[in-house]
Amino acid sequence: MPSKTSASRSGVTPTQSYYHPIPTEPETQYVIVLPRYYNPIRWRRGLIWLGSLLLIAAIVFLLWPSDPEVSVVRLRLEHLRVHTFPTLNLDITLDTTVKVRNRDxxxxxxNSLIVAIGYRGKQLGYVTSxxxxxxxxxxxxxxxxLELKGVEIFSDVLPLIEDLAKGEITFDTVSRIGGQFGLFLFEFPLKGKVSCEIIVNTRNQTIEHQNCYPE
Known part of the structure; x- marks a missing residue:
């Protein structure tokens, strides 16, 4: 049996084979999408906090004091007289009915209801209920x-004489209510105000026109 050395010397070359390995199938990658973790305890706590905030807001809205609504339901002139001697002065009797509505x-x-009357922006007098x-x-x-007697007019004498000549005088009335409200050892001031402009006919002593508006 010839050896490998003798075979080489005789010129015979052993057979060589070249091959590539058979490619294997590519690995398949799987991506698993998991749903977002749902924590029922956390959601329950969030709902409790939200409900508590809404409940507190509703309580504050219902209990927070608001000023009462004040409106004039009747304004009647009982008496008006102008005196020219010895000084120019007025006698006025004005009957007022005010409605106060509690919205709380x-x-x-x-504490009291104050009704004041003025002429050309200057107060002539007031009454307190x-x-x-x-x-x-x-x-x-x-x-x-409101009953006033002998109210003297100093700075507005000429305008008052002109109004008397026309037969109409414009007065301003203010009705103001004030008080306090106590809740849980806390006190809150309450106030309401309504102003009216009235035009009085000096000949028949009636109110020809009135315009009231809250403030």
Missing amino acids: FYSIDF DHGHIKARGSSYINAT
Whole structure:
């Protein structure tokens, strides 16, 4: 049996084979998408916090005090007289009925109702009524009679004479209510105000026109 050395010397070259390995199938990659983790405890806590905030906001909205609504339901001139001697002065009797509406869910107590009358922006006099009580979401009617005698007019004498010549005098009235409301050891000031402009006929002593607006 010839050896590998003798075979090489005789010129015979052993057979050589070249091959590539058979490619294997590419690996398949899988991506698993998991749903977002749902924590029921966290969601429950969030809903509780949200509900608590809404409940607190509703309580504050219902209990926070608001000023009462004040409106004039009747304004009647009882008496008007102008004196020219020895000085120019006025006698006025004005009857007023004011409606006060409580918009809150609790009753309030008011200290007084003040009704004032003025001429050309200057106050001539006022009257103060007694204190009162208004139930929750209720209304109260308050009557006040303003009676002034011998009110002298100094700076507006000429305009007043002109108004007397025309037979009409324009007055300003202000009705103001004030008080306090107490809730849980806290006190809040309450106030309401309504102003009116009235045109009085000096010949028949009646109110020809009135325009009231809250402030």
